Amino acid sequence: MTTNKFRLSRRAVIRGAGTIAIGLPWLECMEDDVKAQAAPATAQRFVGVYQPGGTVIDKWRPTGSESAPVYGTILAPLEPVKDKLIVVDGLEMKSAIGEQHQSGMVAFLTGAVQAVAQKYSASRPGADSASLDQIIASKISKNVKPMASLQVAVRWATGKSHGLLSPINALNFEDTTANAPMPPRLEPSEIWTALFGRLSPMTATMDEALLRKKSILDFVDKRYTALATRMGASDRAKLEDHLDKIREIENGLTETGMPVIAACKPPTLIDTSDYNAKSGLNSADDGSLKDTQTDQAIPKVGTLMMDMLVMALACERTAVATLQWSDSEAKHTFPWLNLSEHHHYYQHDGGFNAPACEKIAIWYSQMHLHLLQSMAAVDMGGHTLLDESVVLFGSEISDPPTHKKQNMPFLVAGNGGGLRTGRWLKYSGGSHSNLLVSILNLFGDSRSKFGNTQYCDGPLTSPSLT
Amino acid sequence: MERKAVVGGRWARTPFALLGVLASCLAGCSTTIVRDAPSGDPGGSAGATSPSATGGSSGALGGSANGAGGSSSVNGGASAGQSTGGNSASSGGTGSSGGTGATGGSGTTAPPQSQCADQSAVMPGRAPLRRLTKVEYNNTVRDLLGDTTQPAYALPTELSGNGFGNDADQQPVPEVLAEGYESLAADIASRMTASPTLLGALDACASNPTSASESSCARTIIQKFVPKAYRRPLATGEADDYAALYQSVRANDTFASAIAAVIEAVLQSPEFLYRVEFGVADAANPSLKRPTGYEMATRLSYFFWKTMPDAELTAAAERGDLGTSSGVRAQAERLVADAKTRDTVRFFFEGLLPLTGVTDEARDPLQYPSFSSAIGALMLTETRTYLDYEVFDGPGTWSGILTEPYTFVNQTLATYYGIPGVTGDSFQKVPVDTTQRLGLLTQGAIMTGTTVTNFTNPVRRGAFILNQLMCRNLQVPIGLMVTPPDPYSAATARERYSLHSKNSACAGCHQQLDPMGFPFENYDAVGLYRTTENGETIDASGAVPDMDDGEVSGPLELIQKLAQNDEVQACFASKWLDFGYGQTLNGGSPDDVCTREALAAKFREGGFNVKNLLVELTQTDGFLYLGAQE
Incomplete structure (x- = not known):
């Protein structure tokens, strides 16, 4: 591996060596924990995927046996990656307490209780309010990679969220601040620039621009530091949190060029001008109409989002990413499936329409196949990106007409942390928090509870994920 | 949020005490009724604020509402979290009718005697640090720099919070927001310095500076621009800091780029993005704090117009007119009559x-x-x-x-x-x-x-x-x-x-x-x-x-x-408090409860006139005084 004016900060190297075994040969050489070699290598990357509106369980559930599942119509598109997949069947999202859809959004990655509709519970006793992805990011990505984590969403903030971040649509919660939901990135071209905009070799002009930017951020940093000391504890915490984020930007600037990584092949930024990423947002001010043009572009944009996400990992921009397909309102249409009403309409707004919901779920499986195959196609030096990753796929409910949270349709893919794939794991009603803590364990975090502890019995054991 | 002891239980009976009747719903139905976010239990209503009242205590809830007449427990009753009890609906019905009678919850009965009526005690409530919302950011850069592109719509979405997207307690800063501020600031600064004409708009000296005049011109711009952006005069050393930033960028870059760097830094600074309030001791009662004149000008301006103060407000602050309720009222009456207030009302x-x-x-x-x-x-x-x-x-x-x-x-x-x-x-x-x-x-x-x-x-x-x-x-x-x-x-x-x-x-x-x-x-x-x-x-x-x-x-x-319903009228005023003060007022805080009651009374006195209500919102303890630092 060669570098082009690449400089990895000393802090990053220390953190990298101390916490993870990065799949790059020169860092593996630095790994000095002999015991770590004996146990299965910890997982290197985490990807979370959210699909709204649950599934049609009898079309989703496999038949056959644990080691030889036969997929039904909804999972059938995933047949080509079956050996890289675990179908996690029968868990209940017990912590999803609150509004029907919203509580599922809150609980999916946090295992925490919402309690009050439209709001987040002011205090969630016993809960770590952070989401799984952010806890993993703190562990393996923050201050190691230029970006702590990447959150992207397709056709997001539809319907009644009024363009505001709310339990209707938020999936990720900060690890460092309590009850702080995070908005995803929405605009494909902006995401491309943030991820791959500085991959080309540095020029003198770019160096100067970076230097200028550093002076400004350094100045701003001092303003926050100075003002924070004059505030009371709670306001000081707000400013310090803001400062922390400014420092993340500064941290990204210390890198004055990108390493040349063989696996890193940024996707072509296709024309997405027909897609309005902000459709539905800021609707308080302009009132937005049904946006069929943007809906029509969802498959194209979604594919680009997945391609960017995969390359963000392969290019070492970050180690943690989540992709959100819409939100729990799911108020967009599917013109390419000849479904002219929105997803929520088929779930129950217009009465449960099982064939339409099945059709939509099948399409999401096709999209997920693309993600997993793309990850499996990236050679990370003797193994694939999928081999070292854990990819969790889930929804906020299981059954569209009743909003039930039993028999949640979860999928886990990849072999990170020694996952044993190619299986169909049947549970009879255990808490999905057990799945979350099991995944956390794959990343070398040994805690036995996660989220609201009363809804977590500990890692999945019979059968276990590994 | 409760920071002081209840003052003589005087907040107990308010129009909001009507909420005690909600116990009727709790009793019959497995549900959650939350009035605001109760964080304390100042009324001492044991059991009623329990997050999980079960079984027999449902009946107790109904009883609590029933006895609301003179009991301070009624607010606590309303703030009960979750009842899992399956008591009969009829017990709820009893609680309901009892609560109604006791609290005078009909449009025809005179409202109860206020227990917040002691005018001598000032109850300012909270003053958490507030960040500009997207709408406020757009309006502020419009008035500060003439940028009418509404650039903040590119920022990530805000939390709905109090329902109006401006709850000071629900404004976390994800990295993508800090990044957004960074790129907005860079974009605005470069647009505003893109030509000699635009530079000249900052100050005439900047349209054609010579190497000899550049640095004094930069100083002029800093002294003119930064106080406007900070919405207050500069403190000692602040102009020097910006001059040093200018110099360090100018060493490698053009004059325009160095001026842009100053603007870029200002637009990311906490003094611009946040509404910072330190206050001054009240002249009449030094144990209390009021916002400074400039801080009050900012309060007024963001309340009515969702933007920075105009020249007249700043002048009023300079003159020291905003340290009294009458001075604040005079400005409020001017602001409410302006067309910009229409946008704020529409937003509400x-x-x-x-x-x-x-x-x-x-x-x-x-x-x-x-x-x-x-x-x-x-x-x-x-x-x-x-x-x-x-x-x-x-x-x-x-x-x-x-x-x-x-x-x-x-x-x-x-x-x-x-x-x-x-x-x-x-x-x-x-x-x-x-x-x-x-x-x-x-x-x-x-x-x-x-x-x-x-x-x-x-x-x-x-x-x-x-x-x-x-x-x-x-x-x-x-x-x-x-x-x-x-x-x-x-x-x-x-x-x-x-x-x-x-x-x-x-x-x-x-x-x-x-x-x-x-x-x-x-x-x-x-x-x-x-x-x-x-x-x-x-x-x-x-x-x-x-x-x-x-x-x-x-x-x-x-x-x-x-x-004709009192509850409907009081609620309208209460929603304006949440929106206008950028908070979720807390039914468990005596300060907030009394502020609500005082405003509801003013609303009634003003014949439920909305513009009058807006002016009265600037006359509460919560607006005129400054709570303790948080």
């Missing part, structure tokens, strides 16, 4: 009412052939125009808004409603058929906006009135599966939803919700008037819960009752 109503979704609603074209999202957009314009006229050009009262016998339509919308004699695209004031409609709530936008499917849902409409207009904050029951009834199970909504009154577990809440929703059954899923559904005559009778003589035969009577 769009947070309060189910309006923004109305242009998104999809309906079955076979069932509703005349409706389309374009009609939805016209309905939105109708309601916006009506509210704007009513508040600023018409009688201007909240009760009037609820009951006026006219609306605003253009030809297309008039045809849709069946109003004759309207031509053209512009919206005009027309009388409505007062046997069918009255005021805001019967307008198409509200009736369509409270319906999410092809079928009306009386529960949703009832919940909208109870939560948004009466501040009852009923929540969907936790752990209870809520499925709307099969739309084909019966001809009318009342029959379809009849299970609620048959099942005692549901009845506790639905005896409030459903009678409030059924009268609106005269308006279909697209806001058109009807008297039958599937060939059956609609029974549109209902009731305002906990109101003496609250029974109504149909929507028009319901509207009239609501317009």
